Amino acid sequence: MQQHSTLGEFIIENQKQFKYSSGELSRLINSIRLAAKVVNHEVNKAGLVDILGKAGETNIQGEDQQKLDVYANTIFMETLTNREIVCGIASEEEDDFVTISGNDDSNENKYVVLIDPLDGSSNVDVNVSVGTIFSIYRRVTKSGTPVQLEDFLQEGNKQVAAGYIVYGTSTMLVFTTGHGVNGFTLNPAIGTFYLSHPDMMFPENGTIYSINEGNYVHFPQGVKDYLKYCQMEEGDRPYTSRYIGSLVSDFHRNMIKGGIYIYPTSTKAPKGKLRLLYECNPMAFLAEQAGGKASDGYMRIMDIKPTELHQRVPFFCGSTNMIDVAERFMKNYPATADY
Ligand SMILES: O=P(O)(O)OC[C@H]1O[C@](O)(COP(=O)(O)O)[C@@H](O)[C@@H]1O
Ligand SMILES: [Mg+2]
Ligand SMILES: [Mg+2]
Numbered sequence: 001m002q003q004h005s006t007l008g009e010f011i012i013e014n015q016k017q018f019k020y021s022s023g024e025l026s027r028l029i030n031s032i033r034l035a036a037k038v039v040n041h042e043v044n045k046a047g048l049v050d051i052l053g054k055a056g057e058t059n060i061q062g063e064d065q066q067k068l069d070v071y072a073n074t075i076f077m078e079t080l081t082n083r084e085i086v087c088g089i090a091s092e093e094e095d096d097f098v099t100i101s102g103n104d105d106s107n108e109n110k111y112v113v114l115i116d117p118l119d120g121s122s123n124v125d126v127n128v129s130v131g132t133i134f135s136i137y138r139r140v141t142k143s144g145t146p147v148q149l150e151d152f153l154q155e156g157n158k159q160v161a162a163g164y165i166v167y168g169t170s171t172m173l174v175f176t177t178g179h180g181v182n183g184f185t186l187n188p189a190i191g192t193f194y195l196s197h198p199d200m201m202f203p204e205n206g207t208i209y210s211i212n213e214g215n216y217v218h219f220p221q222g223v224k225d226y227l228k229y230c231q232m233e234e235g236d237r238p239y240t241s242r243y244i245g246s247l248v249s250d251f252h253r254n255m256i257k258g259g260i261y262i263y264p265t266s267t268k269a270p271k272g273k274l275r276l277l278y279e280c281n282p283m284a285f286l287a288e289q290a291g292g293k294a295s296d297g298y299m300r301i302m303d304i305k306p307t308e309l310h311q312r313v314p315f316f317c318g319s320t321n322m323i324d325v326a327e328r329f330m331k332n333y334p335a336t337a338d339y
Contacts, residue, residue, distance in 0.1 A: 007033055007173065007184045007193035014179070025136070025161060028085045028111055029175065032134055035079035036165040036173055037191055039072045039117075039132065043167045044188075052125050060095040061275075061310055068124045069093055072117035072132060080113060087139055088112040088147030090309055092278055097309060099146050108143050111136055111160070112151050114278040119164070120246025129168030131248025135282035136161040152309060156281030156302030163282065164248045174200065174252070176289040181255075202292030206258025206319040207239045210250040218266035222297065222330035226262075229329065247274065251283055251317065255290055260318035260326060264297065265336050272296075272314035276306055280315045293323040297330035 073093040087109040090097040120130040139151040163175025171186040183197030284294030284301040294317040
């Protein structure tokens with residue numbers, strides 16, 4: 001595909017590659033593109049409008065919702081609902097999944113979307129890059145009937161598409177439909193996404209590690225051992241520590257430069273912090289499509305059978321050789337998280 005073609009052209013050009021290509025998935029990705037532009041507009045002027053700070057509510061995970069969490073959630077929910085292209089949506093900011101029924105109460109649409117409307121919430125007020133993460137599945141229950149929990153609790157290896165938007169120095173939409181990973185940069189002057197990063201690939205090796213070392217004393221021994229390994233004077237080590245605190249932004253940097261992101265279990269978070277369905281599975285799909293790897297330190301993230309909508313898992317994601325080494329340290333000790 002010729003570089004700098006628009007996202008719209010790319011979608012039309014590649015539609016025939018899309019599994020079950022009936023145009024529905026294209027319309028769905030186009031709607032995510034639209035919602036991304038609306039949210040981007042608000043993020044870019046966050047200090048000027050009343051969108052900073054806490055919303056005064058907590059979500060089902062007991063986290064204080066930021067105003068931008070709520071705003072982004074509303075925009076993505078409305079954009080996807082109004083276009084009647086999905087039969088159900090699950091979101092970090094919604095307690096339960098939302099059934100989208102058509103005018104006649106049934107819904108022939110075949111896709112469900114799982115979304116983290118605003119990723120990196122702790123960075124919103126301090127003007128550090130944040131993102132949105134999405135994951136798309138075909139429903140498994142009969143179309144025309146109300147969507148069920150089982151339509152959302154599918155293994156990551158069943159995803160038909162996944163991606164993220166990073167609202168950073170530039171705004172990019174990066175996604176996969178199972179045929180590689182492509183990145184599109186928004187030209188804010190004309191509101192159009194252009195193909196700027198075709199066929200993105202994780203370097204097999206990297207020298208960057210991303211982890212919140214402030215939790216070091218609470219980490220499992222395998223993680224402590226791996227961090228010591230990263231910091232030793234040997235070969236291409238010590239590695240460089242880089243941690244933005246927005247999964248999307250840390251992942252994006254590591255995919256371009258080579259690196260590993262780890263959010264492990266800890267005595268404070270025995271199952272880890274990140275959510276399997278709308279954070280780890282979509283990033284794992286992208287990582288694998290970009291020649292990288294994603295696990296919980298022991299098993300492939302996308303083979304984990306989900307049991308709850310907001311379940312958390314430990315997350316190791318990045319350059320293949322770095323994940324292999326980290327897993328070798330983890331496998332010296334029994335897994336602590338069970339699901
Ligand atoms: O502040 P911590 O504990 O290091 O956690 C940071 C991690 O939590 C997250 O902010 C969780 O995502 P949300 O902001 O969507 O809740 C990740 O983006 C990030 O990598
Ligand atoms: Mg998140
Ligand atoms: Mg979030």
